[in-house]
Amino acid sequence: MVYITSWDEFVERSIQLFRADPQSSRYVMKYRHCDGKLVLKVTDNRECLKFKTDQAQDARKMEKLNNIFFTLMTRGPDVDISEVSGKEQSEVQPTKKGRGRKQ
Amino acid sequence: MVGSLAQPTHLPPYFKLRKVSSKSAREREREPSLFAFAMVLLQPDPFLNELTSMYERTTERGSVWVTLKRSSMKSKAKRNKMTSAGETIEYRCLVRATDGKKTISTVLSAKDHLRFQASYATILKAHMSALKKRERRDKKKAGDGQTKQEDLKKPPKKSSS
Numbered sequence: 001m002v003y004i005t006s007w008d009e010f011v012e013r014s015i016q017l018f019r020a021d022p023q024s025s026r027y028v029m030k031y032r033h034c035d036g037k038l039v040l041k042v043t044d045n046r047e048c049l050k051f052k053t054d055q056a057q058d059a060r061k062m063e064k065l066n067n068i069f070f071t072l073m074t075r076g077p078d079v080d081i082s083e084v085s086g087k088e089q090s091e092v093q094p095t096k097k098g099r100g101r102k103q
Numbered sequence: 104m105v106g107s108l109a110q111p112t113h114l115p116p117y118f119k120l121r122k123v124s125s126k127s128a129r130e131r132e133r134e135p136s137l138f139a140f141a142m143v144l145l146q147p148d149p150f151l152n153e154l155t156s157m158y159e160r161t162t163e164r165g166s167v168w169v170t171l172k173r174s175s176m177k178s179k180a181k182r183n184k185m186t187s188a189g190e191t192i193e194y195r196c197l198v199r200a201t202d203g204k205k206t207i208s209t210v211l212s213a214k215d216h217l218r219f220q221a222s223y224a225t226i227l228k229a230h231m232s233a234l235k236k237r238e239r240r241d242k243k244k245a246g247d248g249q250t251k252q253e254d255l256k257k258p259p260k261k262s263s264s
Contacts, residue, residue, distance in 0.1 A: 022194075026172040033162045036233035056234040063224045066171075073173040073196035074216040
């Protein structure tokens with residue numbers, strides 16, 4: 001089990017992992033209220049990336065990641081996720097269809 | 104017995120399907136665990152309600168796991184048939200939640216997911232209250248919480264030159 005310390009690294013690698021094998025990759029979230037711990041896992045049954053935290057700020061970041069994964073999974077792995085509040089940094093494109101953005 | 108059934112590919116291995124029909128009703132009664140592993144497939148809204156109660160039930164003890172996976176909800180054979188026939192397979196997002204005892208699930212399509220995403224985020228925000236808030240002021244205080252925080256904020260950049 002690889003625990004990654006940097007959030008951005010976790011996000012980037014897990015998106016890559018998903019894009020490489022969308023059929024068998026899954027994103028798991030485990031929350032324990034009694035311990036105040038949150039663990040995220042992304043795996044394709046060969047490689048596993050995990051992120052553990054007890055910080056509220058990471059929960060907010062995780063929500064953005066949830067949105068990314070929802071989009072990737074429902075629309076397909078090739079979808080441009082810079083629409084999802086620009087978490088992807090490699091595909092910096094002007095967001096024309098920003099969700100909830102009034103232009 | 105297990106090998107004769109087509110195992111669902113989108114479920115983790117511990118959710119193995121077992122043939123219940125070959126057993127008598129009395130035998131089935133003696134094995135309540137089989138039904139505990141039943142995968143309850145719900146519509147998105149009832150799923151969210153159940154998820155909320157799951158979070159409420161596990162405040163003192165226990166964990167909640169939520170899994171997101173892309174799935175077409177069709178068996179491998181059907182999928183292969185569809186690709187060879189030239190039909191596009193519609194993929195959806197399978198969301199599962201469990202508290203270790205009970206499992207619920209729902210399937211989202213592209214049009215469902217936006218609405219679900221919003222409600223799901225609200226539920227999470229409301230229930231993940233046990234996580235620590237940021238406290239940058241007390242840096243020198245004795246405690247692992249603070250040092251862990253600093254490590255998270257400033258990842259050591261030991262890049263090899």
